[in-house]
Amino acid sequence: MSLKAVFFDLDGTLLPMDQDVFVQSYFSRLVKKMAPYGFDPQILIKGIWTGTEAMVRNDGTCTNEERFWKVFPTVCGEAVSGHVGTLEEFYGNEFQQVQADCGFSPKAAETVKLVKELGLIPVLATNPIFPSIATESRIRWAGLNKEDFAHVTVYENSRYSKPNLKYYEEILNRLNLSPEEVLMVGNDVGDDMVVEALGMKTFLLTDDLINKANEPLDRWPHGSFDELMAYIKELTK
Numbered sequence: 001m002s003l004k005a006v007f008f009d010l011d012g013t014l015l016p017m018d019q020d021v022f023v024q025s026y027f028s029r030l031v032k033k034m035a036p037y038g039f040d041p042q043i044l045i046k047g048i049w050t051g052t053e054a055m056v057r058n059d060g061t062c063t064n065e066e067r068f069w070k071v072f073p074t075v076c077g078e079a080v081s082g083h084v085g086t087l088e089e090f091y092g093n094e095f096q097q098v099q100a101d102c103g104f105s106p107k108a109a110e111t112v113k114l115v116k117e118l119g120l121i122p123v124l125a126t127n128p129i130f131p132s133i134a135t136e137s138r139i140r141w142a143g144l145n146k147e148d149f150a151h152v153t154v155y156e157n158s159r160y161s162k163p164n165l166k167y168y169e170e171i172l173n174r175l176n177l178s179p180e181e182v183l184m185v186g187n188d189v190g191d192d193m194v195v196e197a198l199g200m201k202t203f204l205l206t207d208d209l210i211n212k213a214n215e216p217l218d219r220w221p222h223g224s225f226d227e228l229m230a231y232i233k234e235l236t237k
Contacts, residue, residue, distance in 0.1 A: 003201070003235045005150075005177055006115045007168075009186035010126035010135070012208035014112070015142040016103030019210065025101040029094045037083060039076060047075035055129045056161045064128050064155035091133045099141045105207070107225035109143040114229055116148075118236050124149040125171060125184065127191065128158035151175060162191040165198055172198075183235065185228060189215050196220075201235070203228050 008014055011022070027048070031041035051072040055064040062070075073081050115122045124146075126135060132154040136146050146152050151174060153167075160167035172179060179199040186192025186202075188210040193202050204222035211217070221231055 002181065003120060003183060003232075004181040005121035005123055005175065005183070006232065007123045007125035007171065007182055007184045007195075007200075008112070008149075009184075009188065009192050009205075010124060010138055010142065012187040012210060013185060013192075013205050014108040014124075014144065015138055016105050016208055017101070018208070021101050022098065025098045026095065029097060030090060033090045033094055034083070034086070037079075037086065039080065043076055047072050047080070050075050052129050055155065056164075058160055058164075060159040060166060062159065064158050064161060065131070068129075068155060088131075088133060091131065091137065095134060096137060099137075102138075102141055103208075104141070104143065105225065106143060107229075109148075111225055111229055111232075112144060112148055114232060118232065120232075120236070121150045121175065121177075122148060123171060123175065124152040125168070125186075126153055127162045128153040128155050128167070129161055130155060132156055162188075163194045165194060168195050168198060168200070183232065189213065193220055203231055 011017055012019060027045055031044055034044055035041065051068040054067050054071040058064055058067045069081065112122050124139065135152060135154045139146055151171060153171065158167065158170065160170055172182070179195070183201040183203060184192055184195045185205060187205045187208050189204065190210070190212055193204060196202050202220045204217060204220045205225070205228060206217065206222050207224060
């Protein structure tokens with residue numbers, strides 16, 4: 001079956017980053033934003049991680065956004081539910097400073113452009129644990145816009161998360177694609193390469209590789225953006 005779409009991960013793939021540096025920069029700004037409202041930094045961070053874990057385990061009975069907001073207040077207190085606007089303000093302002101702690105590669109936009117020129121469908125399959133305002137910001141930091149993609153996964157429109165295969169199936173169903181028609185591009189072996197179980201093609205971008213289980217990389221086509229673009233061209237011959 002011929003290639004019809006390319007699914008791209010964002011963090012560490014289209015947007016170069018050290019994930020630990022990103023999280024530290026993000027959290028330090030968030031706790032500073034929320035401190036004047038009486039939220040203890042350690043409890044706030046624990047609440048975010050607990051809410052994130054709940055989204056990762058989401059069973060599809062509600063959106064990730066709904067799942068997060070069911071769990072987050074159980075750790076931080078019900079008062080945090082009244083600060084949705086404060087968090088939106090944070091993502092629109094202070095969160096933008098986190099861009100300085102991320103990298104940039106013009107090859108990212110070049111690769112997405114190539115995908116479109118070849119008549120393929122570009123999809124942003126980033127783990128949907130962020131609200132759209134935060135994801136759209138990170139897309140811009142990568143030199144792209146949400147309009148560059150046929151679909152972008154965010155916590156508002158998703159009911160599963162990586163590495164759950166149902167997350168990928170949800171996108172396939174939404175876009176009426178078969179797994180064999182899709183190439184998944186990502187930097188995280190555990191989160192992204194799992195799609196081979198569905199029959200999807202894979203490419204492991206190794207610039208900011210995450211390989212917690214130390215899997216042998218020759219299991220998958222892998223390399224840099226230049227090697228990725230050559231691989232996509234080969235698949236569409």
